[in-house]
Amino acid sequence: MATQHNSLLDAAPVPPRPQVEGLLEDILGSAPFRTSRQCQDLFRYIVEHSLAASDGSLRERIIGIEVFGRSPDYDTAEDPVVRLRAADVRKRLAQYYQAHREPLQWKVEIPTGSYKAQFYPSEMPLPQVPVLAKSIALHSETLAPTLSTAAPNVAAHRRNRLWLVALLAVCLAMAVAGLTLFRGTSRAVAPFDLFWGPVLEDAKPVLICTGSNRVYVLSREAQGRYRKSHPPTGDVTPNLELLVPREGLKNFTAEDFVPIRDTYLTVGDASATAQISSLMTSRHHAYDLRFGSDLSFGDLRRGSAVLIGAFNNSWTLNMTDSLRFVFEAGDTLEMHIQDRFDPSRSWRPTIADGKFSQDYAIVSRILDSKTGSVLITIAGLDHTGTRAAGDFVMNPQLIADLIKQAPKDWSKKNLQIVLHTDVVNNIPGPPSVVAAYYW
Numbered sequence: 001m002a003t004q005h006n007s008l009l010d011a012a013p014v015p016p017r018p019q020v021e022g023l024l025e026d027i028l029g030s031a032p033f034r035t036s037r038q039c040q041d042l043f044r045y046i047v048e049h050s051l052a053a054s055d056g057s058l059r060e061r062i063i064g065i066e067v068f069g070r071s072p073d074y075d076t077a078e079d080p081v082v083r084l085r086a087a088d089v090r091k092r093l094a095q096y097y098q099a100h101r102e103p104l105q106w107k108v109e110i111p112t113g114s115y116k117a118q119f120y121p122s123e124m125p126l127p128q129v130p131v132l133a134k135s136i137a138l139h140s141e142t143l144a145p146t147l148s149t150a151a152p153n154v155a156a157h158r159r160n161r162l163w164l165v166a167l168l169a170v171c172l173a174m175a176v177a178g179l180t181l182f183r184g185t186s187r188a189v190a191p192f193d194l195f196w197g198p199v200l201e202d203a204k205p206v207l208i209c210t211g212s213n214r215v216y217v218l219s220r221e222a223q224g225r226y227r228k229s230h231p232p233t234g235d236v237t238p239n240l241e242l243l244v245p246r247e248g249l250k251n252f253t254a255e256d257f258v259p260i261r262d263t264y265l266t267v268g269d270a271s272a273t274a275q276i277s278s279l280m281t282s283r284h285h286a287y288d289l290r291f292g293s294d295l296s297f298g299d300l301r302r303g304s305a306v307l308i309g310a311f312n313n314s315w316t317l318n319m320t321d322s323l324r325f326v327f328e329a330g331d332t333l334e335m336h337i338q339d340r341f342d343p344s345r346s347w348r349p350t351i352a353d354g355k356f357s358q359d360y361a362i363v364s365r366i367l368d369s370k371t372g373s374v375l376i377t378i379a380g381l382d383h384t385g386t387r388a389a390g391d392f393v394m395n396p397q398l399i400a401d402l403i404k405q406a407p408k409d410w411s412k413k414n415l416q417i418v419l420h421t422d423v424v425n426n427i428p429g430p431p432s433v434v435a436a437y438y439w
Helices: 017-028 037-051 060-068 081-099 129-150 154-186 191-200 220-229 246-251 267-282 297-301 314-320 383-393 396-405
Strands: 106-109 118-121 206-210 213-218 257-264 287-291 305-308 325-328 336-339 350-352 355-366 375-380 415-424 432-438
Touching: 017 037, 017 106, 037 060, 037 081, 060 081, 081 106, 081 267, 081 396, 191 396, 206 267, 213 220, 267 287, 267 305, 267 375, 267 383, 305 314, 314 325, 314 355, 314 375, 325 355, 336 355, 355 383, 375 383, 383 396, 383 415, 396 432
Parallel strands: 206 287, 206 305, 305 375
Antiparallel strands: 106 118, 213 257, 325 336, 350 355, 355 375, 355 415, 415 432
C-alpha cells in the first residue's frame, strides 16, 4: 500500500459518509480483518475520527487509551501496542485491496507514520478505442460537406476526400498507438507480483510445507494418576486440558512422557502458513499443505514450493545450506544467521527473561533450486522471526521499498534477504531489511 501522496490525492474531497460506512463494514467483514478484533476496533476508530476531522483523537496515546484500554499515563515506548496494531491494519488493508476483484468507488489509506485515514477515489476507467473512432468519424461527416461546397470541381472534391480519409487514418493510428502505450505503462507489473510471479506462473499446486515442533506430553496413564491425586478445584473446568505445574513434574519419570510429532505449530509458523494460503486462494491457485515429515524430495521436484520455519523444518535447512545466508548452531542459545561470504558478519537474537526481544529471519527466493523448481523459504531464528518474515513477503509496500536498491533485473534473479524485528510480548514488530543478496 503506497505511503506517498501527490497534491491531487491530498486535496481529494471526503466521500459521502454512507459510502464510507458501507466500505468500512465490507472491509471489517473481509477475510483479512474478521480474525482480529483489535484490528477491527482500531480501523473503525481511525476511520470514524478521520471523517469527523478529530485530529486530536488520532494521537498514539489517545488511541491506546480509548481503543486498547490503556491507563492515561502508560508509556508508549514500553507498550507500542498502537504502532504494532496499526502496522497490522495496514498489512490487512493491503491484503483486502489485493483480493478485491470488483471496482471500488473509494479507497481508504492510513499512511505510515500517521494514524489519520485518507480517502481518495479509485482511478477512472480508460477511454475505449471504439468511442474515439466514432468521434473522429462524426467529425469527418461535418468536414466533408464543407469541402465539397468549397470545391465544385469533382476531381478536386475527390482529391480532398482522399486527403481527408488519409489524414483521419493517420490520426486514428496515432491515437490507438498512444492509447496502447499508455495502457502498457499504466499496467506495469507491481513488485509484489514480480516477487511471487515465478511461483504463481506454475499451473501445478504450490506445495506449502510448514515445520512442526516436537512436544513431549504426559501419557494417559500418567495423567490419570495425577488427576486422582490432584482433583480439580471449584474454579477449574473439569474437562479443561490438564496443565501440570513445574513443581508437579518432579513426580514423573521419563517413561511417563510421550513424544508427539507433526501436530503442534508455533504461532509464527501458523501465521505465515495462513498468509501464504490466503494469497494462493485470492489468486485462485491450488496449493497442497504438508508437514515436514510428510514430504519427499520427489514431491519438491514436482512444482513450486514454499518452506516455512527453520530449525523445526529440516527441508528449509537442507535446501538453503549452500546459499550465502544460512542458519547456524541449531535450536540452541548460540543460534544465529551467518554470512558464508563474510565470516565476520552474523546476526544473533536478543533474549531477555527467557523471551526474544529481537529476532532475525531469512527470506529466500530461488529460481533454480536443488529441486529444479522455484523455491521460497520463510524462516526465523524463533517463531517471531518467521511471523515477521511472513508479514514481509505479504506486504506490497515493503517489497516495493526493497527493490528500490535492487538490480534492475532483480525479478529474474535469485535473492536472499535477512530481516530484523523487535519483539514485544511475543509479538513481532514491522520487519526491516538488514542485508540482501541477488545472483
